[in-house]
Amino acid sequence: MSVLKEQSVGSGLHSRAGRMLRRSPWWIAFAFLAVSALLWVYPFIWMVAASLKDSMEIFSSGLNLMPKVFAWENYVRAWEDAGFGRYMLNTILITVWTVIIVVVRCALAGYVLGRYKFPGSRIVMGILVATLFIPTGYTIIPIVKLSLDLGLLNSLTGMVLALSGAANVSAILIYAGYFRQLPKELEEASIVDGAGFFRTFFTVMLPLTMPVTATVALLTFLGTWNSFFLPLVFSFSRPELRTLSVGMQAFVGENAVDWSGMAAAGVISIIPVVALFIFLQKFFVEGIAGAVKS
């Protein structure tokens, strides 16, 4: 987990002036990066500024970011009239449940696939790997039809099941790979202690997987929070089930030109996950870095 720790600075320099001189290219790089970084976050700054402007002012303000009057009512409009309060709740519910289901089912499957050879293990593994690359546009039609038949189409439950059932092969494989490299003495000791299969998994193996669980949970979280196609199709006929992504898209359709309301809705939708990111930054970065670590 310490892969990303800053490298120690090798300092072989003696004088302060010398250090400044040697470092000056880094200050140039710094200046360049600072400008780029500003441009990089400009869309967010613009969005926050726009969310506070009067809905007609926004068309004429050009580059001016500062609103003439702070129009906080945009937030009220987005939260209450446009229903983003409910969309937020839907999104949180869907994300939390999907992450839980994916982590549990992938850890269980990864454990047995990674550590045991059993009749059918090769077939299961083969099917999983063969279906690794399924683009979303590919399976959406049957998923809709299936959910219809199960009576789950217009429900959050249906959305959660579809999201947590579709294509999480990678998570299983990550778990399998991780469990495989744990020493087998762990289990043997546990069995000697009289623990069964289930308790061995739960008390001995699972606690060891925290780093992997963090990666899987995080990637699933990002994927679900961002998911758009599936919730879009699942909430066509039930606007009250929209997620933030779908709600934003619908908002554009219904209020084509309420830019400031839209910006406010965007801020509302993005703030929680950005805040989460800033607090748990290390987690995020290492979770993603986990993909190339080997």
Next chain:
Amino acid sequence: MSTTTAKAALQGARQDPKAGAYRGPTRTKMERRRNLWIWLFLLPTVVLYGLYSIYPIIASYWYSLVQWNGFESEQTFVGISNYEAVLADPAFWSSVRITLIFMLLVAPARILLSLVLAVVLNSPKLPFSKLFRTVFFLPVVTTTAIVGVVMQFIFDPSSGPINAALRAVGLDGVNFLGDSSSALFTVSAVYVWKFFGITMIYWIAALQTISSDVYEAAKIDGAGAVQIFRFITLPLLKPFLIIISLLTIEDTFRAFDLMLTMTGGGPFFSTEIIEIYIYRWAFAASIPQLGFASAAAVLFGLFVFVVGLIQLWGVYAARRIQAENK
């Protein structure tokens, strides 16, 4: 989801045929009991994955052989005529072409630009490198569909800030998203902006696997920064280059959210990637053509599958290089 799936390419490659050689002390009864547990553990995956991933693949093949408009219960078997119709549709080939162009535009940009940035950010001498890392990563955590909508306004030709800036410096405004010659480039740029951070983190992780001792030794030998990069960093990064390229390329097949919310495939189909093409016929047509759309989807699935196979092969190659390096 995209990274997760792509990432599995790596893990899948790690599949060891001798995997899980662990066996219990006594046979039969214990083994049967153990197998029961194993299948219980697999049950949630078998059920959910079976229903929502395996079944839909099989069903897509069936749907692609029928004529079905979705709301009439009637499904008429029409053989391969849907495939013939898809393959004869110039708009399908146009969407294939656009998907490929999009891939060629964004993948190198993401991979190479982020490498440069990662090398700079990875240097301990750079002030505030952590802050920069946060900033460049920020778009990754924002919701794609929302970014798509907001970007429509950022690029708006009459009131958007980018055109305001262009006019302020005396240039003509550009209709970034409304002009079919620039729309695909604009979406590509936004896509790179949005997902750049992931690739950057991959690179930083890769760079940090290189021990600082190596650099120290090179410095003592009198190597300059450029030389160090050329002769030490780059060769060590080679296996990562393959893996990261693969992860990134696989990602580019999932641009549906951004495309639908930013351009909807327009203007005049100029940003219609295959997923939008499928969506258009399956959900947005006045009379949905689910059979036809399924045929297009199956073809797309095969296309991605082939790219996936090439990637897996690439991962094996990368592993081999890595093994040799060790």
Next chain:
Amino acid sequence: MIELNRRAFLGAGGAVAAAAFLAACKPQSSGAPAGTPDIRWWDHYSALQKFHDTWAADQSKKLGANITHTYNDASKSAQALQLANQSKQLPDIYSNTLGLPLSALVQEKWLSEITMPQESQDRLPKGSFTEGVTNLDGKLYGLPLFSFRQYSTATWFNKDIAAKAGIDAGSPPLTYDEFRAACKKVKDLNGGFAAMTLALGDPGRMRDQMDDMAQAGGFAGYQGLKFATGEYAYHDDAYVNGIEFWKELNDSGYILPGSSNFTVANARTRWASGAAAFFPDGPWCAGGVRNVAANFVPMLENGPLLKAEKGSEVTVYRGAPGAQFFVAGNSKDPALASKLLESFTTPEYQKGLAAGMDQPPIDLDVVDKADVIDPYKKVVSYFKKTVYRAPQAVVRNPEISVAQSLSKPVSPLLGDIIQGYLGGDITDLKGALKTLSDNFSADREQAIKGATAKGAKVSLDDYAFPDWKPGTDYVYA
């Protein structure tokens, strides 16, 4: 055993737990009023949103039932209805965005019969109900709401800018030449606004508007189909001229930059913010503007649909009033739903409908007495004078609807071609239009073949009306 329970909970049980939890959360997350509604009502009329909300509340009291009204964006509602129908969740009454023939809808159990006393039906003007369009086998299935006498391309303009440019609001441009000259005047002002804007980003609307322009330019047919011969002729000069005219306006820099990806509402709001002088739009422009920018309403003014040349008359043809509202096939209480639809025929509703300034009500005379602005009255007066009844194959031979239901979508459509030609992606306009005509002809042929195979008595002749005369309401022999 305890272990097993825990496993069950954590394994497959996780899904069950999720389901249970989500089910428990549903009432609170949907925010619906206590109890399920007796009647769910969906429509896509944005300008009527508030009016329909109040009407639902009033009728709830009157009928002693819980009626909930939901507005659905037009572009999404067809998809929503499809999914709702398949999952047997259609709202009890819904507006028609399906684009399917009535007989197919009835056959596939989308609809219940609307039971309505004759006297209520008689409150609507004569000729409101048409076999094959609103009725089938004498039974009423779809309630017509709007007049067929309307078009989507009145020349709306901003009075303030017109005055600055020296354009007399009393005599707005009527021909292509006059419009071109007016645009030039506005452009020469360099006043920080464009001469005009169009919803070029919405191919559906452009298709509608070009159909209007073509008719006003002399095309004796509708949606590419010639009345007299029943052949597809999108490559007719009237279409080519109309599109070339827009292309010329575009290339002269008269159209507000960015219009190429404006949706209708977007274009209208930009126009209402003073960004352009002219905006071709339907009568609903009045209601739409009042919703988004009430203070712009005094600036509203309009002229009729443009004609290609001086001296000719604008003539527009439309089919019988369409079915606007349906009762769902799966409605638990079709009688109650019918009662709600019956309330739509009352003078109070019709008045409210007119006051919404969306599409004009089926009885155009209501508009004069309704609480509407003068430009709306004006645009409706054009409709009264220049819009005539077009002949329709399905009205003369209801079996045509079998063929209609076998029709497959054609792509690219007229709107896409316009977008492509204005944007420079298509260079051979006439060729593209010819292909469009051919595609429609080919699709119709396969549909007729399929319908014949199903036993329907249909032929290409059903589409030809040799006895059609221009400038009159078509009367079936």
